[in-house]
Amino acid sequence: MADRVTPEPQRRRRRPTKQGTVLSEKVIVDTALRLVGLHGAQALTVRRLGAALGADPSAIYRYFHSTDDLLLAIADELIGRAQHGWQPTGDWRADLRAVGLRIHAAYLAHPQAAILAAHRTTGRDNEILAVEAILGVLRSAGFPDAQAVRIYHALVDQSLAFAALDAAELALPAPSQAADLEVWQSRYALLDPRSHPNIAATADLLAADMRLSGYPFALTLLLDAIAARLPDPDAERRRSSA
Amino acid sequence: MADRVTPEPQRRRRRPTKQGTVLSEKVIVDTALRLVGLHGAQALTVRRLGAALGADPSAIYRYFHSTDDLLLAIADELIGRAQHGWQPTGDWRADLRAVGLRIHAAYLAHPQAAILAAHRTTGRDNEILAVEAILGVLRSAGFPDAQAVRIYHALVDQSLAFAALDAAELALPAPSQAADLEVWQSRYALLDPRSHPNIAATADLLAADMRLSGYPFALTLLLDAIAARLPDPDAERRRSSA
DNA sequence: CTTCACACGTCAATGCCGTTGTCATAAGGT
DNA sequence: ACCTTATGACAACGGCATTGACGTGTGAAG
Numbered sequence: 426m427a428d429r430v431t432p433e434p435q436r437r438r439r440r441p442t443k444q445g446t447v448l449s450e451k452v453i454v455d456t457a458l459r460l461v462g463l464h465g466a467q468a469l470t471v472r473r474l475g476a477a478l479g480a481d482p483s484a485i486y487r488y489f490h491s492t493d494d495l496l497l498a499i500a501d502e503l504i505g506r507a508q509h510g511w512q513p514t515g516d517w518r519a520d521l522r523a524v525g526l527r528i529h530a531a532y533l534a535h536p537q538a539a540i541l542a543a544h545r546t547t548g549r550d551n552e553i554l555a556v557e558a559i560l561g562v563l564r565s566a567g568f569p570d571a572q573a574v575r576i577y578h579a580l581v582d583q584s585l586a587f588a589a590l591d592a593a594e595l596a597l598p599a600p601s602q603a604a605d606l607e608v609w610q611s612r613y614a615l616l617d618p619r620s621h622p623n624i625a626a627t628a629d630l631l632a633a634d635m636r637l638s639g640y641p642f643a644l645t646l647l648l649d650a651i652a653a654r655l656p657d658p659d660a661e662r663r664r665s666s667a
Numbered sequence: 668m669a670d671r672v673t674p675e676p677q678r679r680r681r682r683p684t685k686q687g688t689v690l691s692e693k694v695i696v697d698t699a700l701r702l703v704g705l706h707g708a709q710a711l712t713v714r715r716l717g718a719a720l721g722a723d724p725s726a727i728y729r730y731f732h733s734t735d736d737l738l739l740a741i742a743d744e745l746i747g748r749a750q751h752g753w754q755p756t757g758d759w760r761a762d763l764r765a766v767g768l769r770i771h772a773a774y775l776a777h778p779q780a781a782i783l784a785a786h787r788t789t790g791r792d793n794e795i796l797a798v799e800a801i802l803g804v805l806r807s808a809g810f811p812d813a814q815a816v817r818i819y820h821a822l823v824d825q826s827l828a829f830a831a832l833d834a835a836e837l838a839l840p841a842p843s844q845a846a847d848l849e850v851w852q853s854r855y856a857l858l859d860p861r862s863h864p865n866i867a868a869t870a871d872l873l874a875a876d877m878r879l880s881g882y883p884f885a886l887t888l889l890l891d892a893i894a895a896r897l898p899d900p901d902a903e904r905r906r907s908s909a
Numbered sequence: 910c911t912t913c914a915c916a917c918g919t920c921a922a923t924g925c926c927g928t929t930g931t932c933a934t935a936a937g938g939t
Numbered sequence: 940a941c942c943t944t945a946t947g948a949c950a951a952c953g954g955c956a957t958t959g960a961c962g963t964g965t966g967a968a969g
Contacts (some may be wrong), residue, residue: 439936442947471927481948483928492927544782544835548854553863556873560865574872578881579888586828593786612790621795623802630816631798639820646821646892653891690918713956723919725957734956 444479450488453478454498458538466537497549500542505551507531513558517566518648524559525584525644532588536595543589555581567655576651583647587640686721692730695720696740700780708779739791742784747793749773755800759808760890766801767826767886774830778837785831797823809897818893825889829882 441447453474460477461469471492475482489495507527513520532539546552559581563573610632618625688694695716702719703711713734717724731737749769755762774781788794801823805815852874860867 439946441935448947470925472925483949484947486928487946540786544832546851548851553854553858553866557863557866560869564865564868570869571872574869574876575881575884578876579885582829582832582881583825583885586832587824589831590786590824590828609788609790612795616795621799623806624795624799626806627802627812627816630813634816634820639817639824642817643821643825643889647885647888649895650888650891653895712954714954725920726918728957729917 442478442480442484446479448478448480448484448488450498453485453488453495454502457495457499458502458535461537461541462535466540469537469541496541497545497547499538500545501547501549501551503531503535503538503542504528504547504555506534508551508555508558511558513562515565517562518652520562521559521580521651522644522648524555524562525580526641528581528584529588529591529638529640532585533591533595536592539588539592543585543592572654579647583643584640587638587643591638591640688721690720690722690726690730692740695727695730695737696744699737699741700744700777703779703783704777708782711779711783738783739787739789741780742787743789743791743793745773745777745780745784746770746789746797748776750793750797750800753800755804757807759804760894762804763801763822763893764886764890766797766804767822768883770823770826771830771833771880771882774827775834775837778834781830781834785827785834814896821889825885826882829880829885833880833882 439447439449446452456477457469457474460474464473471482471485475485478484485495489498507530511523511527532543556577559577560573563576564570568576613624613628613631616624624631698719699711699716702716706715713724713727717727720726727737731740749772753765753769774785798819801819802815805818806812810818855866855870855874858866866873
């Protein structure tokens, strides 16, 4: 937990493992992501990862100080994938929406990994790239620096937070997911409309909405509110007329 | 993971443990919360909890099917505390803000527990009470049911998600927290302003804002956006003029 | 007041887990 | 061809959740 820096020895002599694979940070992170995608977050253990790599578990510690360190590398990889191929268009609203949805989607593409990674601050390259890009969008939209920073936080935090929330749902094992919904529905069905009038009135809607992510809607709300705060009306007018 | 229902045997004969304590669901949940608050989320293990209770670890399984089941009980307890003593005032905007801040605060009062609990859906009493109350506020504010449900989700999800995010930060052990900030600051200081102009320009603000929660601000943005969608303009006019 | 069923605390064992120290070996510069 | 040393393998440690068998004291029934 204390070390956040991957050891960087000479990293020269790649001895293949007994079973032939050649290790590297990249191979390990990729395998970890694959493992997590296939068998769930709880399958990401040093021992299982070693087995999946065809290497002794302890070999991993030549590349990462701890499992926490490995986790940060995974988180950074996800952030990197979210940005891959993205370019700001100059329309700040569309750009921010794209960024938010990309972060959300990249994490949800690996729900199991997202749960582990969304809360973390990696301090690594991909994360810095993302910060730079988003701040760039906000500042060139005309937001003063102080506000740009606040909005940056609101946007990124919300995206990551929703990603984690949705991922936690997606990541539940299928039987348990079904059980979850069933528990809710049976609970709702049994409620006395007199003691719980509001739930009773909206029970159908609640059940239907339960499985959907509130994120795109919440993101829209956030962007609406941000637009209302754009300090320089010219920028907004310029955007919509050009 | 599959069982979400606490076993409810006769629960009649309370034999005191060897060290004199008398077990119950409540005692266990309270002790778990205390334990987590004192020594961090990673200290919540069946063995340690047993020790803190002065009982054999396996005794806990008489009250909860699994640690996951215990976790849901903890989550529901937190939701309950968030609501404790709250009454809607009739001003929907103030009410929703209060609910959001209360959820946030209740979870942050036990950051270590919040990390464990925020993602979960308990299906237990306190959670149902909260759903009923929030829907009540929205529906009597005049939102049509479909919209009330969507807004309910956006609000609660955002509150829980931010709570988890902030809790994850708060929950880091103090030395590691300092290291975290330091890594960021040194990283930022070393960045070339030519390759990262936006970060360079806002470095101070970023560093200062880094430790603050974006939640109150994000909540304000959300409420602004919700207000803009109120279908009945009279309700809004009444609120701001009264 | 005695009896007795059984709720529930305890014990012991199983099979995971992360992590570490030591050793063996092959890669690659010389 | 040699040595250095990066790096993989091995073995061991302590901690983890969970389970099944066991016994003990409680509280109700007679």
